[in-house]
Amino acid sequence: MTIDEKHPLLEEVQVLLAQLAVAFTRPEENRLDVIIPSSRLVEAARILEDTGSWYLSAISGLDHSSSSELTDEAKAWQKVAEGVEQTGFGYSGVLEALYHFCLGACVVTLRVRMGHDHPNLPSICGVVPSASLYERELMEMFGIEIKDTPVKDHLLLPDDWPVGVFPLRKDFNGFGQSENPGGTSA
Amino acid sequence: MPEQKHAEKFIVPIGPQHPALKEPGHFEFTVDGETVTAASVRLGFVHRGIEKGAEERTYIQDLYLLERICGICSHVHALAFALGVEKLAGVVVPDRAQAIRVLVAEMERIHSHLLWLGVAAHEAGFDTLFMYAWRDREKVMDLLEQLCGNRVNYSINVLGGVKEDVNDVIRDGILSAMDYLEKRTDLYLKLVTTERTLIGRTRGIGIMEKQTAARLGTVGPTARASGLERDIRLEAPYSAYHQFPARIVVETTGDLEARFVVRVKELYECFRLIRSILNALPAGELTTKMPRRIPEGETISRVEAPRGELFYFIKSNGSDKPDRVKVRTPSINNFASVMATAVGHKLADIPMILSGIDPCFSCNDRMVTIRGVGQPAGMDWDSLRQYGIEYYK
Numbered sequence: 216m217t218i219d220e221k222h223p224l225l226e227e228v229q230v231l232l233a234q235l236a237v238a239f240t241r242p243e244e245n246r247l248d249v250i251i252p253s254s255r256l257v258e259a260a261r262i263l264e265d266t267g268s269w270y271l272s273a274i275s276g277l278d279h280s281s282s283s284e285l286t287d288e289a290k291a292w293q294k295v296a297e298g299v300e301q302t303g304f305g306y307s308g309v310l311e312a313l314y315h316f317c318l319g320a321c322v323v324t325l326r327v328r329m330g331h332d333h334p335n336l337p338s339i340c341g342v343v344p345s346a347s348l349y350e351r352e353l354m355e356m357f358g359i360e361i362k363d364t365p366v367k368d369h370l371l372l373p374d375d376w377p378v379g380v381f382p383l384r385k386d387f388n389g390f391g392q393s394e395n396p397g398g399t400s401a
Numbered sequence: 402m403p404e405q406k407h408a409e410k411f412i413v414p415i416g417p418q419h420p421a422l423k424e425p426g427h428f429e430f431t432v433d434g435e436t437v438t439a440a441s442v443r444l445g446f447v448h449r450g451i452e453k454g455a456e457e458r459t460y461i462q463d464l465y466l467l468e469r470i471c472g473i474c475s476h477v478h479a480l481a482f483a484l485g486v487e488k489l490a491g492v493v494v495p496d497r498a499q500a501i502r503v504l505v506a507e508m509e510r511i512h513s514h515l516l517w518l519g520v521a522a523h524e525a526g527f528d529t530l531f532m533y534a535w536r537d538r539e540k541v542m543d544l545l546e547q548l549c550g551n552r553v554n555y556s557i558n559v560l561g562g563v564k565e566d567v568n569d570v571i572r573d574g575i576l577s578a579m580d581y582l583e584k585r586t587d588l589y590l591k592l593v594t595t596e597r598t599l600i601g602r603t604r605g606i607g608i609m610e611k612q613t614a615a616r617l618g619t620v621g622p623t624a625r626a627s628g629l630e631r632d633i634r635l636e637a638p639y640s641a642y643h644q645f646p647a648r649i650v651v652e653t654t655g656d657l658e659a660r661f662v663v664r665v666k667e668l669y670e671c672f673r674l675i676r677s678i679l680n681a682l683p684a685g686e687l688t689t690k691m692p693r694r695i696p697e698g699e700t701i702s703r704v705e706a707p708r709g710e711l712f713y714f715i716k717s718n719g720s721d722k723p724d725r726v727k728v729r730t731p732s733i734n735n736f737a738s739v740m741a742t743a744v745g746h747k748l749a750d751i752p753m754i755l756s757g758i759d760p761c762f763s764c765n766d767r768m769v770t771i772r773g774v775g776q777p778a779g780m781d782w783d784s785l786r787q788y789g790i791e792y793y794k
Contacts, residue, residue, distance in 0.1 A: 242698075242699055242700075243488075243700065243701075245637065246701060264616075267615070270615060270616075270618040271618050272618065272703075272710065272712055272729065272734075273712045273714070273727065273729035275714045275725070275727035275729075276727075277716065277725055278725075313714065315701065315712070315714070317703070317710075319636040319637065320636055320637030322701050322703075324701075343618075344616070344617070344737070344741075345616075345617045345618045345734065345737040347737075348442075348733055348736065348737065349733075366441065368443065369443075369445065370443065370444055370445060371444055371445035371448045372445060372448065373445070382450065382453055383452060383453055387453075
């Protein structure tokens with residue numbers, strides 16, 4: 216199954232994004248993960264878009280917390296996300312947005328991490344117009360605020376979905392189980 | 402003469418209700434007279450929370466859950482998930498199983514493309530072609546039922562292999578059906594390239610340039626009709642596409658006709674692949690042992706669904722349940738292209754442009770025409786379709 220070939224494309228991207236990234240990892244042979252502060256996200260997306268060959272394939276949201284452990288590390292990550300400081304790459308209590316860019320067999324993922332308190336991201340719609348749908352999904356499913364995105368309406372959830380309930384966060388366990396069903400961790 | 406006042410803006414909302422065909426979706430087209438000036442989309446009317454549901458079920462349960470994301474291309478969902486989980490588990494699936502997976506995937510592509518051909522012909526008012534295409538599609542559906550036990554949601558995949566084997570009876574049945582369908586496809590190719598009433602609705606309409614298609618992240622036949630060589634089967638061969646390589650079908654005109662031609666020509670490619678698989682089906686086991694708990698990790702699994710690149714992101718946490726399953730279906734990418742190409746076209750072209758991407762959205766039957774604010778007048782999808790047909794009479 217494994218394809219034993221070099222992926223020079225990924226190395227090129229690594230050079231292009233060297234100035235912006237906090238760290239690079241190669242989780243699989245055909246993949247390059249780029250950990251990046253949110254302040255540099257738009258610039259990184261523009262660099263990939265300007266190559267004319269990489270295309271945005273998807274944006275995934277991740278919630279790294281299990282419902283019991285929350286927010287201590289999150290604050291540290293908020294700082295990393297804002298480009299203030301770097302820390303180790305601990306996971307718990309962190310929301311993450313993954314911007315998957317594809318070219319052929321290769322996938323470059325821009326990973327932006329942020330804490331649960333006021334998670335926010337800049338919109339990349341100015342650079343990649345088709346990101347709009349995914350950004351709407353991130354906003355409603357994970358409660359990540361994207362201030363400058365062109366359309367903020369619900370994409371998938373009903374119009375009368377309660378405010379502040381984000382179903383793909385780990386602390387959402389459905390309705391009707393407690394008095395504060397799935398609400399944000401108070 | 403009094404000065405012409407600012408043109409009134411019409412917003413034509415389409416959908417979401419009416420589950421007659423496929424899924425509901427809601428679109429709003431802003432029109433200036435006959436011309437569309439803006440378009441927006443609202444999805445989620447059949448949102449079932451499957452991604453969240455997948456986190457609470459075991460990998461084995463998820464396989465069945467995810468297969469039910471789509472009733473048309475169900476196999477590719479199960480395939481993408483199975484391939485991803487097998488990669489995380491470090492399991493190597495037997496060659497025979499991989500070949501059977503590709504066999505079913507290509508049969509599914511035939512049924513999906515024929516289904517689309519019928520729907521698109523119907524939107525153009527060409528109901529004879531609709532009936533022909535759907536009648537021939539039954540051949541494939543019957544074969545899939547014979548092989549897998551089900552007409553839809555075939556459920557042939559298990560984690561680590563497949564459930565059903567191909568015996569001689571099924572093999573001969575498939576081969577003779579391919580011969581029949583190949584002849585029929587000759588007819589379809591002739592129809593979509595020479596039938597004047599159809600060409601009147603497709604040639605030069607909904608043109609998407611290669612650069613636009615690339616910029617919008619378009620995938621699948623929609624991209625290939627614009628000259629964009631995107632096909633995961635070739636770019637990142639998975640399952641048995643190493644042994645049975647696919648050939649790409651590309652058209653350069655980027656209009657609706659090209660989208661017809663690409664899909665019809667891809668049928669030939671399906672026949673060729675199916676024949677070469679059946680003639681050289683590797684011997685061996687159908688399954689391999691799969692651990693119940695999947696080691697911690699993240700993987701991306703991409704497969705070429707009938708509509709284009711299907712993208713799975715799977716994160717495991719060492720337990721028997723995934724931590725996160727992100728599914729990005731090809732239609733999401735292609736919706737963006739509808740929103741872009743619809744602008745500047747006539748309202749009468751909208752049914753065709755929408756169906757041109759082979760969207761997983763329904764034949765929407767409730768449409769309201771709003772003039773300014775609050776003067777709704779009833780108009781449904783059928784009327785819009787009829788309007789398009791009358792317009793081109």
